[in-house]
Every structure is written in C-alpha cells, then in structure tokens.
Amino acid sequence: MSAHSRLTGAAMLKRLRRSRGWSLANAAQALVDMAVRLGQPFDTSIASVQRSVARWESNTSPIVPSERYQLLLAHLYAHDARGQMSLGSGSDLAELLEALGHFGVSEGRLSELRTILVRTATDTGVELLALLGPSTQAALSAALADPSHLDEGLLTAMRDSISHVNGQVGSVPFVRLQLLLAPIIESCRRLLNMSVPNVFLPDLQLISAQAYTLAGRFAFETRDDDASRALYSAATDVASSLGVPWRRAVVHMSNALVTLYSTPGLDAAKALIDAAVRDARVGQSVTVRARAHALQAEIAARAGAEKHAKAALALAWYDLDQDRATDPATSSFSPAHLRGFEGITSLYVGDPAQAHDYFANSAQALVAPRERVQRAIVSADQALARIRLGDPQSAAELLHSCIDAASETGGRVAMIRMHRARQDLRPWRREGFVADLDDHLIESLGR
Incomplete structure (x- = not known):
C-alpha cells in the first residue's frame, strides 16, 4: 500500500x-x-x-x-x-x-x-432501517411519505443494500438475512403501489424483482414455504412487467430450486425450469442460459432421462464457453458450479466414480465465503458418491464438514442432501463412524 x-x-x-x-x-x-x-x-x-x-x-x-x-x-x-x-x-x-x-x-x-x-x-x-444507513433511511422515509421524492440516488442505495445482504450468504445465518432484507421488501411493496415517477418505475420493478427473489429463497431456507411461494409469485409478476426475458428466467430458476425440495415429485420444478429455458433462450444473457440448461440437466437426470440430461449439459457448456464480457447478468455461475451439475448427472444416470471426481473438483473451486452453502451441498453429494463406491467411512468423514456448514448457515438444501446421504449409510448403522456422525448431527442440528 x-x-x-x-x-x-x-x-x-x-x-x-x-x-x-x-x-x-x-x-x-x-x-x-x-x-x-x-x-x-x-x-x-x-x-x-x-x-x-x-x-x-x-x-x-x-x-x-x-x-x-x-x-x-x-x-x-x-x-x-x-x-x-x-x-x-x-x-x-x-x-x-x-x-x-x-x-x-x-x-x-x-x-x-x-x-x-x-x-x-x-x-x-436493532431497528431494521438502521441497517440501511442514515442517508438511505432519510431518503426512503421521504419517498414513502411522498413517492415523488423517489430518485436515482435512493434506487442505487436500495440496490446496494440488496447486494450487501446477498453478499452475506454463507457468512450470516439465513434467519438473520431475512431481517436485513425486510425493510427493503416492505419498501418495495409500498412503493410499487404508489404513483412513483414513471422514469424510475422500471428500475424500481427490477430492484423489487431481485429483492422478492432473494427473500423467497430466504423464506424457503427458514422453512416458511407459504411465504416463499408468495414472494416468488410477486417476483415473477414484477419481472414479467419488465419485458426482459432473462430477468424472469432468473426468478424461475431460483423458484425451481426451492420447489424441487418443497414440493413432492419433479413436475412442478420441471415446469419452472422449462419456462426458465424458454425465457433464457430468447434473452441476452448466455450466463443465465447456461445455468438454465444446467438445471434442466439435473431434473432430467433425477428423472432417469440420461440422453436428455447429457444434451442439456452439453448446451450448458456451450453457453458457458461463449464470450461473456458484455453479458448483462451479474450471476456468479461458473465452470465450478457446472461441474457440480455434471456430478449430479453422473450420480443419477452415470458412473459414481466420475460423479465423485466432478464433485471434488467443484468443491475445491468453491472457496469464496458466498459459495460456502453451495460447497456444502456439493460435498454432501460427494459423500453420497463415496457411499455408492463402497467407501462409507470416508463418506461419513466428509459429512462432518457439511454438518458444520449447515449448522452455521442454516442452509436447508445442504441439510436435505446431507440427510439423504445419511440414509444411504443405514447398512453401516452399527459402525462407530456412523454413531459419531449421528452424535454430531444431534449436537449441531438437533436431529
């Protein structure tokens, strides 16, 4: 320096x-x-x-x-x-x-x-508006009292607040993140029902779609599925009004992921992912298109449709290899994330050894604090691959780190994937390494 x-x-x-x-x-x-x-x-x-x-x-x-x-x-x-x-x-x-x-x-x-x-x-x-900063508090209060006071500065502050909360994923438990986002959610809801200046309406709609989508995920993570569905519905409505297909695709993809774990069967999640793919294909973001195809591959693999899954993966890699320098999306979707989807595909319709290597490479690359939740998910899947390869003891060792991450972040998907792997350890339930794992589960997660 x-x-x-x-x-x-x-x-x-x-x-x-x-x-x-x-x-x-x-x-x-x-x-x-x-x-x-x-x-x-x-x-x-x-x-x-x-x-x-x-x-x-x-x-x-x-x-x-x-x-x-x-x-x-x-x-x-x-x-x-x-x-x-x-x-x-x-x-x-x-x-x-x-x-x-x-x-x-x-x-x-x-x-x-x-x-x-x-x-x-x-x-x-602490009063939630205090988390927005003093200048944002004053500007937001003024706009809520008189929507004509909405301006570019306030919209930027709201956008920055959402980015700040999103950046805390993996470092702060989801229940706390809900609190941080609450004042923005309520402000968006009220402002959208007011006569704000037309010039600022598209930006307000975009900010609202982003906030509702993130809040929908947080509600899911904290097991409030009714609130999650309502927030995703609101996010879809606002994103649709923007007339930018890839923006709505982002909402559909997030919604599909939580639907996969909160609704029985694959049909509901598949419908959302197919809608995301349709929007992404006519949108301007190849990154969003790559992620949509990756999710399509996962759903196909879970359904046992090997040919469809591998075709979707190939499309995802094709998209990700494109020049993304001017991509309008700021998504962090990367080759490391896509390798995790390759692992899922191999786990369900391919070779578990190959799946294990994909998961290992993905987890090794997911090192940022923001990626901690995703790393725990990938590691739980890697443990499942180890079980299928006949190595339950090392699978249990890997699951211990997943328990620590899940207990600190409250990540629901990581817990679901982890418990799924634990179920596959039932043939070894009398072994000491499984007993140690169960003790850790009960101590950290109460289950």
Whole structure:
C-alpha cells in the first residue's frame, strides 16, 4: 500500500474522531470503555491507548491499527453520535472500513468486520432501517411519505443494500438475512403501489424483482414455504412487467430450486425450469442460459432421462464457453458450479466414480465465503458418491464438514442432501463412524 494511501486513511480516521467532537484522550477513553463492554479490557493505561490513536492519525508515518483495535473501532463507529446503530452506506462504520482499506487491510478482514457487526445488530434487535444507513433511511422515509421524492440516488442505495445482504450468504445465518432484507421488501411493496415517477418505475420493478427473489429463497431456507411461494409469485409478476426475458428466467430458476425440495415429485420444478429455458433462450444473457440448461440437466437426470440430461449439459457448456464480457447478468455461475451439475448427472444416470471426481473438483473451486452453502451441498453429494463406491467411512468423514456448514448457515438444501446421504449409510448403522456422525448431527442440528 502506498504512503499516499496510508496518509489518506489516517486523515479519514482523524476526521471520524473529530466528527464526534473527541480529543485524542476522549477517543482513547471511548476505546477503553468499549473494550470493557466487550469483555476485553486493556492491561495498559489510557495514555498508552491515546498514543496508539495518535500514531494511526500521524500526518507523516501513520501505522495501521492492530486487529484488536480494528474490532474496537468497528464497534465504536457502528453507532452514530446519538448512540443508534448504523451500518449502511454513508454511516461512520462505512467510512471507517474505507479508511482501513487505505491502510491496506484486506477485503477479507473488512468483510469479517462487517459480518461481526451485522450479527451484533440482529442479535440485539436493532431497528431494521438502521441497517440501511442514515442517508438511505432519510431518503426512503421521504419517498414513502411522498413517492415523488423517489430518485436515482435512493434506487442505487436500495440496490446496494440488496447486494450487501446477498453478499452475506454463507457468512450470516439465513434467519438473520431475512431481517436485513425486510425493510427493503416492505419498501418495495409500498412503493410499487404508489404513483412513483414513471422514469424510475422500471428500475424500481427490477430492484423489487431481485429483492422478492432473494427473500423467497430466504423464506424457503427458514422453512416458511407459504411465504416463499408468495414472494416468488410477486417476483415473477414484477419481472414479467419488465419485458426482459432473462430477468424472469432468473426468478424461475431460483423458484425451481426451492420447489424441487418443497414440493413432492419433479413436475412442478420441471415446469419452472422449462419456462426458465424458454425465457433464457430468447434473452441476452448466455450466463443465465447456461445455468438454465444446467438445471434442466439435473431434473432430467433425477428423472432417469440420461440422453436428455447429457444434451442439456452439453448446451450448458456451450453457453458457458461463449464470450461473456458484455453479458448483462451479474450471476456468479461458473465452470465450478457446472461441474457440480455434471456430478449430479453422473450420480443419477452415470458412473459414481466420475460423479465423485466432478464433485471434488467443484468443491475445491468453491472457496469464496458466498459459495460456502453451495460447497456444502456439493460435498454432501460427494459423500453420497463415496457411499455408492463402497467407501462409507470416508463418506461419513466428509459429512462432518457439511454438518458444520449447515449448522452455521442454516442452509436447508445442504441439510436435505446431507440427510439423504445419511440414509444411504443405514447398512453401516452399527459402525462407530456412523454413531459419531449421528452424535454430531444431534449436537449441531438437533436431529
């Protein structure tokens, strides 16, 4: 990190402190008090802490706050000057994280700090609008009172809020993510029923479709299938009004995945996936088209239609190999995800050894925090392949990591796939490695 960037970070830290009206001594005292509140009291004097604050803000050679101080600063600036928690864009916390970024603090560490504060907010039952940031709160309140106040800035803030929540998947349990998304969902619902300026209506509809789709998935993950169906229905209606087929295909695909696990049989999920394929084929996104064909392959494989499944997979690879530089979709669907679908196809209508290798390669590539839920799903399928290959003990070992991921995220599909693999371990139910697995299941998931 350049010296200029560190000086920028130092100036931002100084500006944050002064915005609170704090002297160096005041800031040191606030940090000491926060450490006590968090059960991490200092064993040094306030004067020593004050010297640390001064070194961070040096206009010649500033130093980066240590990880302990980063955590204390995050908790300190997560509350505004009135003591209310504020985490979103434009908040003091957002400025603190930007300052730490200038010091060279990694994005992974900054994401960890955000996640810690999100957990704190949802643990303490903070007012949900506080999670949107102070400027967004004010703009949204004004627009809900008078829809003529809706503008591009507010729409961008709402879009960023959805992206922020989506980015927490895999790091924050789904039940908390529902809380984070709730104010956007309610705001979209109310604004769509108001006379908003026509120029902003398409963007509002797009944001609403994205929010409803994500909320539909969260409702499914938390086992509220009625709410999930209602949210997907609303998302489909709004996406249809956009006149952009691939946008509706995205809704259909998400809906199909939850329908597969919440509705008996394959017919309902197949109908949604076929609709997604039809929309994707006339849409402008090859990434969405690739994912739609991959899902079509999975449904065909589960139905035992080998020829259809392999044809759909071939189409998915063909789509994914196209130039996607100008693809309008921001989907993260990648070759790693598609290898997981190849594994599913081989598991149901092919060679379990080949399926195992596909799953292993997919899981190895799914390393981002956002992909943790998907990695647990793929690993559970990999364990099922090991069982079919006659290696139940290593399958049980693999399932232990799936249990940990499922218990921390609350991922419903991962749990379903994991329990399916456990059922296939019944012939070895008297073995110690199965008993250990059952103990882990009961301890972590209560089942």
